[in-house]
Amino acid sequence: MSESNSLIQMTEILKVFYADEVETHALSGIHLNIDKGEYVSVSGPSGCGKSTLLSLLGLLDTPSRGSYQLSGVPVEDIDIHERARIRNKEIGFIFQAFNLIGDLTVVENVELPLTYREGVARKTRRDRALESLERVGMAHRLNHYPSQLSGGQQQRVAVARALVGDPSILLADEPTGNLDSRNGEQVMVLLEELHKGGATICMVTHDPRYADFAKRQIYMFDGRIVDEETLMRLREEEDKRIRELAALQAGDRGEAAADSH
Ligand SMILES: Nc1ncnc2c1ncn2[C@@H]1O[C@H](COP(=O)(O)OP(=O)(O)O)[C@@H](O)[C@H]1O
Numbered sequence: 001m002s003e004s005n006s007l008i009q010m011t012e013i014l015k016v017f018y019a020d021e022v023e024t025h026a027l028s029g030i031h032l033n034i035d036k037g038e039y040v041s042v043s044g045p046s047g048c049g050k051s052t053l054l055s056l057l058g059l060l061d062t063p064s065r066g067s068y069q070l071s072g073v074p075v076e077d078i079d080i081h082e083r084a085r086i087r088n089k090e091i092g093f094i095f096q097a098f099n100l101i102g103d104l105t106v107v108e109n110v111e112l113p114l115t116y117r118e119g120v121a122r123k124t125r126r127d128r129a130l131e132s133l134e135r136v137g138m139a140h141r142l143n144h145y146p147s148q149l150s151g152g153q154q155q156r157v158a159v160a161r162a163l164v165g166d167p168s169i170l171l172a173d174e175p176t177g178n179l180d181s182r183n184g185e186q187v188m189v190l191l192e193e194l195h196k197g198g199a200t201i202c203m204v205t206h207d208p209r210y211a212d213f214a215k216r217q218i219y220m221f222d223g224r225i226v227d228e229e230t231l232m233r234l235r236e237e238e239d240k241r242i243r244e245l246a247a248l249q250a251g252d253r254g255e256a257a258a259d260s261h
């Protein structure tokens with residue numbers, strides 16, 4: 001009997017933020033399945049809930065409602081310690097701003113996730129960090145500090161850190177957002193290589209060129225997953241509304257100017 005290939009199963013996930021008596025429905029009924037070995041991109045306009053989705057997937061936050069199974073384990077209600085343990089074991093994060101620690105060297109940064117794990121010997125930690133840095137082509141910069149590296153190199157180190165614990169999935173939130181196009185492209189090629197080597201990846205991006213690197217594209221609008229045609233239609237409607245509003249305001253200003261004469 002073959003084992004299930006499903007890694008992530010989200011059903012009817014809702015996320016509501018409460019701030020200053022304002023309710024924001026960041027996610028409104030997300031259904032999402034990701035299989036082991038998939039490479040999925042998530043795109044959509046700013047504020048549509050992409051980062052919120054990624055932080056729920058990565059157990060950095062909890063849904064307001066709905067069910068989430070990671071590797072067959074329901075994780076929506078587990079306590080904070082178990083959550084941290086599962087996150088450390090299952091999830092590798094890559095952020096737009098790299099998030100390397102400035103006073104640690106490259107190799108120390110990459111070792112870091114393993115230092116939070118019980119029973120990983122110092123030597124094992126170092127060996128695995130070296131291995132991980134070799135995979136991203138940064139093994140020649142072990143003792144540099146992040147500030148001594150280019151943005152593209154820093155992101156490669158961040159990818160090595162995400163890989164070091166051998167996670168079930170890599171979650172990347174706009175990994176090219178702080179990079180010029182050449183370095184951005186290189187990070188995309190690196191993720192593609194990792195995917196070919198078997199890594200499961202879910203990447204948030206607003207850049208359609210980069211979304212196409214993934215094998216499956218998911219589109220979001222206003223807290224929901226929609227298909228590409230729906231996204232285009234909704235964006236056009238929104239643009240039209242904005243243009244009408246602008247025309248109206250220009251008209252108001254025209255009248256006001258006419259009045260003042
Ligand atoms: N911690 C928070 N508190 C209140 N509102 C939030 C918080 N995080 C995100 N939001 C709101 O939720 C919505 C989705 O945000 P986000 O997931 O960051 O969008 P995206 O990554 O697609 O730009 C936005 O309206 C945002 O302002």
Ligand SMILES: [Mg+2]
Nearest residue numbers: 050051052173
């Ligand atoms: Mg975001």
